[in-house]
Amino acid sequence: MLHEYRKKTTIKAEQFDGSDEMMKKYGLKKFGWEGFVRTRNSLDNFDFGAPLVFSKGDWFIEGDNGKINVLSDKEFRRTYERCD
Template sequence: MLKEYRKTATIKAEQFGGGHEQVKKYDIQDKAIMGKEYSGNRWTILTKEGPMIVNMGDWIATGVEGEHWAIDNEIFKKTYEEVD
């Protein structure tokens, strides 16, 4: 039987704008992933599962263990809401 579930953990997140401070803070690299060449700005962030593409406007989330990952802006808006 299909059941509904809700996420209960909170995360910290900030929207990626490509600034030098964010690039340094999250050790973001401007390069291709796994030998694939891409045109234009392609940023990668190292996650627990390996390198992940992060685009301008994506959100960089920080989990409970300090891990980071990228979330597309549209998905972020549908999934998360700011807490006070």
């Protein structure tokens, strides 16, 4: 019999809003009309598998190792449920 489950572990996550403050915090710069790209200074902040280009609305997730991973809003909402 199939049952539904949700992830039990909690995470720290912040939705990227494209603001100058968040661009500075994560070491990003504008790329094209609506995109954002990591800079050389941001390489230490992000997980190895994190994408190079982001969109407004993506989620930055802090891993156990302190590195940031990134999920699209759709994938984040499908995977996680807010618990606070």
